[in-house]
Amino acid sequence: MANVLVVHGGGPTAVMNSSLYGVIQYAKKRGEVQKVYGAIGGSKGILEEHLLDLLTFSEEQLKLLLETPATAIGSSRYALEKEDYQAMVGIFQKYEIQYVLLNGGNGTMDTCGKIYEACKGTDIRVVGIPKTIDNDIAVTDHTPGYGSAARYIAATTAEVGADVKSLPIHVCIIEAMGRNAGWITAASALARKKPGDAPHLIYLPERAFCEKEFLEDVSQLYKEKGGVVVVVSEGLKDRDGVPIVPPVYRSGRSVYYGDVSAYLATLVMKELGIKARSEKPGICGRASIAWQSPLDREEAVLAGEEALKAAMEGQSGVMVGFIRKETPDLSYQMEVRMIPIQEVMLHERILPKEYQNDRGNDVTEKFIEWCRPLIGPKLRDFIDFQEYLHT
Amino acid sequence: MANVLVVHGGGPTAVMNSSLYGVIQYAKKRGEVQKVYGAIGGSKGILEEHLLDLLTFSEEQLKLLLETPATAIGSSRYALEKEDYQAMVGIFQKYEIQYVLLNGGNGTMDTCGKIYEACKGTDIRVVGIPKTIDNDIAVTDHTPGYGSAARYIAATTAEVGADVKSLPIHVCIIEAMGRNAGWITAASALARKKPGDAPHLIYLPERAFCEKEFLEDVSQLYKEKGGVVVVVSEGLKDRDGVPIVPPVYRSGRSVYYGDVSAYLATLVMKELGIKARSEKPGICGRASIAWQSPLDREEAVLAGEEALKAAMEGQSGVMVGFIRKETPDLSYQMEVRMIPIQEVMLHERILPKEYQNDRGNDVTEKFIEWCRPLIGPKLRDFIDFQEYLHT
Numbered sequence: 001m002a003n004v005l006v007v008h009g010g011g012p013t014a015v016m017n018s019s020l021y022g023v024i025q026y027a028k029k030r031g032e033v034q035k036v037y038g039a040i041g042g043s044k045g046i047l048e049e050h051l052l053d054l055l056t057f058s059e060e061q062l063k064l065l066l067e068t069p070a071t072a073i074g075s076s077r078y079a080l081e082k083e084d085y086q087a088m089v090g091i092f093q094k095y096e097i098q099y100v101l102l103n104g105g106n107g108t109m110d111t112c113g114k115i116y117e118a119c120k121g122t123d124i125r126v127v128g129i130p131k132t133i134d135n136d137i138a139v140t141d142h143t144p145g146y147g148s149a150a151r152y153i154a155a156t157t158a159e160v161g162a163d164v165k166s167l168p169i170h171v172c173i174i175e176a177m178g179r180n181a182g183w184i185t186a187a188s189a190l191a192r193k194k195p196g197d198a199p200h201l202i203y204l205p206e207r208a209f210c211e212k213e214f215l216e217d218v219s220q221l222y223k224e225k226g227g228v229v230v231v232v233s234e235g236l237k238d239r240d241g242v243p244i245v246p247p248v249y250r251s252g253r254s255v256y257y258g259d260v261s262a263y264l265a266t267l268v269m270k271e272l273g274i275k276a277r278s279e280k281p282g283i284c285g286r287a288s289i290a291w292q293s294p295l296d297r298e299e300a301v302l303a304g305e306e307a308l309k310a311a312m313e314g315q316s317g318v319m320v321g322f323i324r325k326e327t328p329d330l331s332y333q334m335e336v337r338m339i340p341i342q343e344v345m346l347h348e349r350i351l352p353k354e355y356q357n358d359r360g361n362d363v364t365e366k367f368i369e370w371c372r373p374l375i376g377p378k379l380r381d382f383i384d385f386q387e388y389l390h391t
Numbered sequence: 392m393a394n395v396l397v398v399h400g401g402g403p404t405a406v407m408n409s410s411l412y413g414v415i416q417y418a419k420k421r422g423e424v425q426k427v428y429g430a431i432g433g434s435k436g437i438l439e440e441h442l443l444d445l446l447t448f449s450e451e452q453l454k455l456l457l458e459t460p461a462t463a464i465g466s467s468r469y470a471l472e473k474e475d476y477q478a479m480v481g482i483f484q485k486y487e488i489q490y491v492l493l494n495g496g497n498g499t500m501d502t503c504g505k506i507y508e509a510c511k512g513t514d515i516r517v518v519g520i521p522k523t524i525d526n527d528i529a530v531t532d533h534t535p536g537y538g539s540a541a542r543y544i545a546a547t548t549a550e551v552g553a554d555v556k557s558l559p560i561h562v563c564i565i566e567a568m569g570r571n572a573g574w575i576t577a578a579s580a581l582a583r584k585k586p587g588d589a590p591h592l593i594y595l596p597e598r599a600f601c602e603k604e605f606l607e608d609v610s611q612l613y614k615e616k617g618g619v620v621v622v623v624s625e626g627l628k629d630r631d632g633v634p635i636v637p638p639v640y641r642s643g644r645s646v647y648y649g650d651v652s653a654y655l656a657t658l659v660m661k662e663l664g665i666k667a668r669s670e671k672p673g674i675c676g677r678a679s680i681a682w683q684s685p686l687d688r689e690e691a692v693l694a695g696e697e698a699l700k701a702a703m704e705g706q707s708g709v710m711v712g713f714i715r716k717e718t719p720d721l722s723y724q725m726e727v728r729m730i731p732i733q734e735v736m737l738h739e740r741i742l743p744k745e746y747q748n749d750r751g752n753d754v755t756e757k758f759i760e761w762c763r764p765l766i767g768p769k770l771r772d773f774i775d776f777q778e779y780l781h782t
Binding site: 008010011012017038040041042050052054057061062064065067068069070071072073074075076077155156159160162163164165166167169172174248249251254256258259262266269270273275277278279280281282283284286287288289290291380381382383384385386388389 | 399401402403408429431432433441443445448452453455456458459460461462463464465466467468546547550551553554555556557558560563565639640642645647649650653657660661664666668669670671672673674675677678679680681682771772773774775776777779780
């Protein structure tokens with residue numbers, strides 16, 4: 001008999017708890033596991049020995065994990081010190097923890113690699129479960145958490161698009177999360193059901209943002225439509241890599257910038273004299289259970305199961321990866337493969353050029369094909385009688 | 392045989408189309424109506440004779456109205472001139488329109504009253520269907536559109552609350568719509584399932600905002616919790632009635648203010664040195680079908696039906712009102728009553744004192760009891776293992 005430890009790191013997603021559910025279910029199924037500890041409050045929870053055995057909860061309680069946003073065991077952005085890793089090994093041994101599963105993004109995978117190094121020479125296995133709404137983890141085709149964030153931005157952009165079309169009096173700028181990688185911003189394109197649908201413009205952080213071209217594009221579309229929907233990444237930068245919005249606050253090494261959406265809405269009003277407003281759902285997007293992608297949830301559960309399975313089979317220093325299979329009928333098929341953790345540690349994956357259009361104000365059809373299965377079932381059809389008026 | 396005209400005015404809601412559905416269904420049921428015209432693009436659509444007969448659409452298409460946000464016939468904020476009202480009467484007669492139904496908020500009810508006056512002496516009946524997310528129409532207990540906006544802000548605040556609790560590193564300020572009336576902001580309180588749940592502070596536009604008290608409250612809560620969720624109205628004003636955020640743009644008589652949420656997040660960072668961020672779902676909230684309140688939708692359909700029914704029974708110059716009945720078991724029961732349009736024209740209903748707490752940073756239990764039935768079924772239960780750790 002051996003114990004399992006699950007640790008959550010960084011910002012939550014809509015399906016982080018689903019991976020935790022997968023770990024717990026797999027542990028129950030295998031029956032060789034005595035306890036599944038959750039580190040309460042992230043990596044600091046290990047050092048403080050805030051460990052809670054999750055096998056003591058009822059199946060009814062555990063099922064709630066599938067529809068609970070954020071993380072039910074807490075998370076942290078606590079920066080670990082060198083000596084912390086050695087201390088951890090002692091704690092794992094004290095609690096007879098043989099399988100350590102770290103669920104997180106790039107930063108957490110770095111921690112995962114370091115814990116793996118620290119555990120060398122013991123029989124403790126360390127496996128990473130990928131998680132990030134930003135989808136910026138290397139090697140894996142995509143990451144649990146992304147599909148739901150993508151579904152949220154697509155559905156929300158479609159709804160806001162209907163609103164703006166029905167009362168076409170302004171330019172509406174929606175801000176999407178993802179400071180360096182434009183995966184979420186790009187997914188807003190999935191809102192479209194036919195040509196001309198919102199979003200009308202998409203600006204990714206991978207491209208140097210040109211205010212002049214932006215104003216030209218907005219002005220042109222406003223003339224045509226009266227109502228324009230623009231989706232922008234929160235991390236837009238200029239030609240020199242400097243954020244287009246000035247900082248609002250500095251504290252030590254941390255710099256806090258203003259909102260890109262509000263900045264651009266004001267720019268449109270000042271430069272074009274067109275009414276503009278901004279929407280910044282922010283955390284609402286990553287915490288939304290209503291727009292959880294069913295596929296994303298399923299894959300998140302699978303990632304948890306596969307992580308524990310790999311660890312119990314003796315693997316260590318690896319992360320669960322998703323590899324998309326090429327199929328003759330282009331249907332979506334995915335297989336799990338363990339990826340050596342060194343290959344993913346702190347490598348940030350951005351949106352490739354082939355997914356960006358030439359002008360830098362939209363995505364390509366290729367991106368849409370890649371993204372479509374991840375957001376789950378087709379979004380609702382809306383009716384718009386305005387389209388039937390022949391004047 | 393006679394024709395019906397439906398006109399939409401002002402900003403959309405998540406159930407405005409449901410009222411339109413109610414009108415169409417009632418017209419079909421009664422069978423004395425030949426055509427149900429939609430004025431495409433709001434009141435301007437009447438003057439431009441952009442009228443579309445909605446009875447020509449299939450039941451399958453019409454059913455989509457119940458889950459289509461915004462307005463499927465378009466809306467406007469077009470300011471009508473005196474001569475427009477006379478022109479309208481001619482157009483009604485030309486199209487054999489006997490029943491004119493205006494769906495909108497305070498501004499539209501004003502228009503409704505003026506059209507009613509213009510139609511005096513004819514057999515044209517004019518009835519108002521109330522609609523606003525802001526819930527600021529007088530006399531009626533509440534307004535279709537509000538329940539869904541309230542459900543959205545409550546559910547979203549609960550989700551963001553789970554996120555902030557699981558990674559308690561910042562103060563999170565959510566901005567709610569409603570510039571002068573705090574009904575939506577107040578509804579965020581419905582997110583709470585137990586004491587201590589988010590939202591931790593609520594600031595209404597009915598109360599003069601005091602930055603000093605706000606900072607005291609935030610500081611105290613941050614010490615206790617590490618993560619604080621604050622919900623604020625977009626229209627917070629100081630003791631002198633001046634918006635707390637400086638204007639970002641002026642154009643003629645229009646003044647555009649910055650975002651309250653971003654302003655307060657920066658204030659918290661600068662004055663308290665605490666990390667803070669802002670979320671401003673804005674239009675996402677009024678366009679959300681996922682968080683449509685089933686009761687709100689049902690009542691919106693009913694409002695449409697009752698409006699046409701009243702008109703066909705000879706009433707005119709009235710608005711459909713909802714009167715809440717007092718019941719021995721405190722269960723929710725509502726009855727429809729026609730309200731003379733003069734009683735509601737341009738009267739803005741704000742949140743009464745009895746629904747505001749003494750310090751001006753929360754609502755009262757009385758408000759919660761009033762609001763609870765309107766948002767529909769109980770929100771999801773979340774599981775939080777952090778609460779089970781006994782250290």
